[in-house]
Amino acid sequence: MGRAPCCEKEKVKKGPWSPEEDEKLKSYIHLHGTVSNWIALPHKIGLKRCGKSCRLRWLNYLRPNIKHGGFSEEEDNIICSLFISIGSRWSIIAAQLPGRTDNDIKNYWNTRLKKKLLGTPKQYSSNINKLSYHGDSRGTAQALTNSAIERLQLQMQLQQSTFSFNNASTLWPPMSVEEVKVARTGQLANNNHVDGASCSVATPTLEGYAMNCTLMKSPTVSSGSMELGRLEDGGGRRGVEFVKEMDGSKESLYWWGYDFDAKSGGATKLWETAASVDVQLEGIFKDFEQLSHSL
DNA sequence: AATTATTGCAACCGCGGTGCC
DNA sequence: GGGCACCGCGGTTGCAATAAT
Incomplete structure (x- = not known):
């Protein structure tokens, strides 16, 4: 027996949020301060949305002081340094960047920053293929995850890039x-x-x-x-x-x-x-x- | 101008962790 | 202690906008 769905899927709306839906959600949270139960929330305020969807919408777009786009060089450095250090722990990385959400950083990394630092997907997938098999003298070959290899590749790449450890000296x-x-x-x-x-x-x-x-x-x-x-x-x-x-x-x-x-x-x-x-x-x-x- | 490919991003999905009963 | 419900996270998908042909 699998886990019960968090909401009745056939009754919930999916896709982009309308301004009216945003307003309902914002009004409720402004009035009550916090949400104790996201699953029950949509029913309370008359939204045909899944509770998880409401939470995501609030955290990523509606809550105050959220910044979108326009990442600075300093933010790039921080994201890069932390990615090398801890990998794709986006929520931890987001915690170091006020106003940024994990989703935003994840999208930014996957669509732009990775290409900026590692080259085109073709270039870095070729490098990843070269690195993905580590044979040693004891025959204990170890396949690394793409994420880990990406981190190693990035660390190596940084030496020959305009982006250097020196630029991230406050972190490193x-x-x-x-x-x-x-x-x-x-x-x-x-x-x-x-x-x-x-x-x-x-x-x-x-x-x-x-x-x-x-x-x-x-x-x-x-x-x-x-x-x-x-x-x-x-x-x-x-x-x-x-x-x-x-x-x-x-x-x-x-x-x-x-x-x-x-x-x-x-x-x-x-x-x-x-x-x-x-x-x-x-x-x-x-x-x-x-x-x-x-x- | 029409079509196709690519990009960027919002939103969804599924899973692991946690707390409550 | 076990089962359940919910939360939070990371990976993935879908789609609109834009660029290339």
Whole structure:
């Protein structure tokens, strides 16, 4: 037995709202302040609409101080940074942008911002196809969701775009060397799979490259987070980047090497790998050392 | 000018989470 | 503790407007 429908579908009106319907809904909410039961509301005010539809109409269009369109550069940066960090959690992203609704941001991302940052759908679907299979030495291939790949692709793309992390510095302030030490020590200490010995190895390794290392603080979010990091050679020509995703009890780690092409102004991915965090965070630093030696 | 393709956005749908009985 | 009803969210759809042919 399935769940009962929230309303009698054959009796409710669908499609665009008329000004009269909007007025009825607004009047009721202005009079009563809040709605305790959206399902009962349409019947109360004589609307032939589903309660969910009423709620959506109010939240997305009728409630005061809603902004539509005209997203600023700063808003673009915030949306982009948060998308990289938390993915398509539109309600959380909307909470950081006063006057914007999750629906509006979602539409804006899907129809414009994604294209602006990642190129045409043809371009980024091609890149997604290249990234969608991560084979590693243990044969534990892992298919990533398009959303996760889009986030990785975006993070890589940002390097060669006019939109850079630097533009979002308020959200992603680079850590000082001291902060890096603290963050890494804390991160490793919190990871049950990395013992004290590994800690003492990993931290000095990082410190050795501290001058060339950029770790970005992720914005505070209610659940899940992502840490982005980059280790570069002195000239910023080659390096290793990594993304650690933390979503509840699940943690994943991806990293890849890149070679910067001054001619095209873009970065060429040399290799990539994916592993659970417990495989060893130090792998990133070993790969970086190997890359450095190969120069 | 007519037709077709694309874009942008409002609205709907279905599912998971939560609270109440 | 289980079942039910509702809320809230993210994904998807439908359609009008606009652009391209």
